[in-house]
Amino acid sequence: MLKKKITLKHIARELEVSISTVSKALKNSEEISRETKEKIQAFAKLYNYKPNNIAISLKNKRTKNIGVVIPDIVHHFFTTVVRGIEKYANTKGYNVIVCLSDESFDKEVINMELLANGSIDGFIMSLSSGTQKENDYNHLKEVTEQGIPLVLFDRITNEVECDKVIIDDALGAYLATKKLIEQNRKRIGIITTSDYLSVSKARTTGYQKALKEFGISEEDELILKMPSMEMNEKLIKEFIKNSQVDAILTVNEIFSIYGMQVAQDLGLKIPEDISFIGFTDGLLSKYANPSLTSIAQHGERMGEISAEMLIQKIESENEEESYKTKILEPTLIERDSTIN
Amino acid sequence: MLKKKITLKHIARELEVSISTVSKALKNSEEISRETKEKIQAFAKLYNYKPNNIAISLKNKRTKNIGVVIPDIVHHFFTTVVRGIEKYANTKGYNVIVCLSDESFDKEVINMELLANGSIDGFIMSLSSGTQKENDYNHLKEVTEQGIPLVLFDRITNEVECDKVIIDDALGAYLATKKLIEQNRKRIGIITTSDYLSVSKARTTGYQKALKEFGISEEDELILKMPSMEMNEKLIKEFIKNSQVDAILTVNEIFSIYGMQVAQDLGLKIPEDISFIGFTDGLLSKYANPSLTSIAQHGERMGEISAEMLIQKIESENEEESYKTKILEPTLIERDSTIN
DNA sequence: TATTAACACGAAATCGTTTTCGAAGGCTGT
DNA sequence: ACAGCCTTCGAAAACGATTTCGTGTTAATA
Numbered sequence: 087m088l089k090k091k092i093t094l095k096h097i098a099r100e101l102e103v104s105i106s107t108v109s110k111a112l113k114n115s116e117e118i119s120r121e122t123k124e125k126i127q128a129f130a131k132l133y134n135y136k137p138n139n140i141a142i143s144l145k146n147k148r149t150k151n152i153g154v155v156i157p158d159i160v161h162h163f164f165t166t167v168v169r170g171i172e173k174y175a176n177t178k179g180y181n182v183i184v185c186l187s188d189e190s191f192d193k194e195v196i197n198m199e200l201l202a203n204g205s206i207d208g209f210i211m212s213l214s215s216g217t218q219k220e221n222d223y224n225h226l227k228e229v230t231e232q233g234i235p236l237v238l239f240d241r242i243t244n245e246v247e248c249d250k251v252i253i254d255d256a257l258g259a260y261l262a263t264k265k266l267i268e269q270n271r272k273r274i275g276i277i278t279t280s281d282y283l284s285v286s287k288a289r290t291t292g293y294q295k296a297l298k299e300f301g302i303s304e305e306d307e308l309i310l311k312m313p314s315m316e317m318n319e320k321l322i323k324e325f326i327k328n329s330q331v332d333a334i335l336t337v338n339e340i341f342s343i344y345g346m347q348v349a350q351d352l353g354l355k356i357p358e359d360i361s362f363i364g365f366t367d368g369l370l371s372k373y374a375n376p377s378l379t380s381i382a383q384h385g386e387r388m389g390e391i392s393a394e395m396l397i398q399k400i401e402s403e404n405e406e407e408s409y410k411t412k413i414l415e416p417t418l419i420e421r422d423s424t425i426n
Numbered sequence: 427m428l429k430k431k432i433t434l435k436h437i438a439r440e441l442e443v444s445i446s447t448v449s450k451a452l453k454n455s456e457e458i459s460r461e462t463k464e465k466i467q468a469f470a471k472l473y474n475y476k477p478n479n480i481a482i483s484l485k486n487k488r489t490k491n492i493g494v495v496i497p498d499i500v501h502h503f504f505t506t507v508v509r510g511i512e513k514y515a516n517t518k519g520y521n522v523i524v525c526l527s528d529e530s531f532d533k534e535v536i537n538m539e540l541l542a543n544g545s546i547d548g549f550i551m552s553l554s555s556g557t558q559k560e561n562d563y564n565h566l567k568e569v570t571e572q573g574i575p576l577v578l579f580d581r582i583t584n585e586v587e588c589d590k591v592i593i594d595d596a597l598g599a600y601l602a603t604k605k606l607i608e609q610n611r612k613r614i615g616i617i618t619t620s621d622y623l624s625v626s627k628a629r630t631t632g633y634q635k636a637l638k639e640f641g642i643s644e645e646d647e648l649i650l651k652m653p654s655m656e657m658n659e660k661l662i663k664e665f666i667k668n669s670q671v672d673a674i675l676t677v678n679e680i681f682s683i684y685g686m687q688v689a690q691d692l693g694l695k696i697p698e699d700i701s702f703i704g705f706t707d708g709l710l711s712k713y714a715n716p717s718l719t720s721i722a723q724h725g726e727r728m729g730e731i732s733a734e735m736l737i738q739k740i741e742s743e744n745e746e747e748s749y750k751t752k753i754l755e756p757t758l759i760e761r762d763s764t765i766n
Numbered sequence: 767t768a769t770t771a772a773c774a775c776g777a778a779a780t781c782g783t784t785t786t787c788g789a790a791g792g793c794t795g796t
Numbered sequence: 797a798c799a800g801c802c803t804t805c806g807a808a809a810a811c812g813a814t815t816t817c818g819t820g821t822t823a824a825t826a
Binding site for chain 2: 087088089090091136137139141143144151158159162165166168169172173176182183184185186200201202203204228231233340344346369370373374375
């Protein structure tokens with residue numbers, strides 16, 4: 087009942103030819119006579135011969151696997167990136183090995199070391215918050231020093247020389263803030279996180295830039311720095327109650343969604359009394375009530391580009407070390423949580 | 427600058443011993459003298475020697491990779507399952523290769539064939555709608571006939587003998603419907619999909635069972651069968667307008683979320699005038715306005731169990747063919763879209 | 767002193783491919 | 797008839813590791 091996979095050796099023995107002949111015949115080599123080729127090919131088809139990927143990988147030193155290391159997969163943005171990566175990789179015959187760092191430095195290191203020992207041809211990754219906090223990138227450096235191509239996306243670092251793909255987070259926050267200012271909002275708050283997260287920092291910068299440009303002075307009271315990207319209901323509730331804001335920009339969508347609930351509970355009307363804009367245009371933004379104006383990060387596109395850059399590096403023979411950083415433009419998607 | 431990976435051969439040459447000695451020394455074999463072992467181990471540590479996974483895989487015929495084939499990854503439920511799989515697999519030293527079938531039969535087949543040629547030790551998968559529509563499972567049968575362990579979850583079929591993990595979809599729908607009946611709802615509708623999707627069929631069955639049990643006659647008008655799991659706003663809008671329902675059960679959360687918007691636009695109050703219960707307790711359910719009562723599918727648990735069953739099969743030497751189907755109990759999570 | 771056993775190590779096969787090189791055998795041309 | 801040239805194939809190395817089975821040396825025993 088068990089139909090075990092057949093190998094070149096089996097075919098060779100059965101047809102009383104050598105393994106090399108079989109190998110060549112299946113590659114339609116000119117070296118082998120038409121007769122022999124037909125015989126071997128027919129036999130191979132009959133027994134559904136498929137070459138063993140592992141053996142080929144060992145021979146070629148190419149696995150056709152891409153390692154993707156992300157902090158979390160239950161997160162719409164990362165999920166769309168993975169989809170983009172998978173789509174492009176698939177068209178090029180690559181498989182995607184997904185590893186979750188779970189926002190932990192240690193797991194990120196372990197996962198990468200495991201994969202780096204021949205399992206993959208290159209890495210695409212977004213740094214865990216743990217890594218950004220530790221500010222230790224030796225595991226990345228080791229990988230690149232071994233000649234394994236690496237592409238960082240979204241949560242990146244300048245400490246490592248490699249290809250990078252990000253959106254212009256500062257620009258996104260800037261555009262959002264500007265939009266709020268133009269809608270005559272006077273007290274614009276921001277809910278962000280501690281600065282060690284590269285994206286949060288950039289977004290806060292964009293917010294500050296817009297304020298400055300319009301001659302609005304920054305108020306500490308209007309800036310809420312959450313300890314992490316995790317929800318902390320109490321902090322947000324107090325912030326909205328005490329800060330007297332009439333508009334809030336948040337670095338993810340969940341902070342906005344929850345903020346809107348708090349605001350509504352306080353009897354505030356959205357967007358008349360208070361506007362909201364969130365980062366990451368995910369499902370929640372679209373289906374919240376009211377729907378949330380948000381800054382699209384174009385995750386899928388980001389994934390495609392990352393995969394394209396990586397595979398290009400993998401398959402380029404010449405080892406010219408030139409690293410690019412691709413910066414995507416964020417898009418402001420206006421919905422019902424802002425005026426008009 | 428490029429620190430290429432070092433192999434046993436390099437160490438052997440450098441230390442003027444044989445490859446076998448190096449291999450044994452690094453495994454701390456009793457065969458090798460203490461002196462030699464220490465020398466070799468020190469050298470290996472110094473040059474950061476790590477065995478090549480591919481070579482080991484070829485030798486052992488074990489890759490320590492699990493292939494996960496799912497219809498879509500931008501989908502909260504599948505995402506949680508993947509996380510569960512990854513978590514468990516990781517503790518057992520396995521990596522997860524994720525392939526997306528994109529709901530297409532062809533892609534599912536191609537992906538599986540690719541992985542089946544030595545890249546993975548076993549499969550965990552959920553059928554694409556394309557496959558369930560075609561009702562063709564030969565690619566699954568071929569895999570199992572080759573002795574590759576397979577675990578199906580959520581979207582399964584009885585045509586293939588293998589381990590399976592599902593939730594009791596019928597029970598979930600039954601519980602939800604019962605809850606609505608007990609809350610004195612008189613016209614309970616359901617938004618489901620065509621019957622070829624195994625889960626939708628089971629959920630519809632549970633809904634019907636509850637009605638029957640309470641002596642409520644089924645009305646065609648109260649059943650909306652969507653062509654797929656994709657949103658079709660027009661169909662839902664018309665259904666709510668015309669069917670005069672005072673409660674709706676939906677086979678996913680997005681149908682409920684959108685349904686609630688339509689209802690509110692029509693001036694209906696939730697849950698006073700109309701109640702909603704959706705399947706798949708995802709982020710949307712929690713953060714919708716009003717929040718959505720829903721049936722939790724326990725995706726992460728499902729992933730863990732799938733991985734556990736698969737790895738158990740992979741690592742069990744004895745080939746006793748016994749297949750289990752694990753049925754998880756759904757949980758009704760009550761929120762503001764139903765009374766109380 | 768001769769025999770044996772323990773110890774420490776190496777040669778070679780193996781996993782399944784690919785690829786280089788060489789070698790028969792038939793054929794042509796002179 | 798013989799050098800030389802295709803045509804067609806096989807042997808063997810290589811990828812990087814594991815493992816079995818020797819084998820040579822030394823120390824212990826009769």
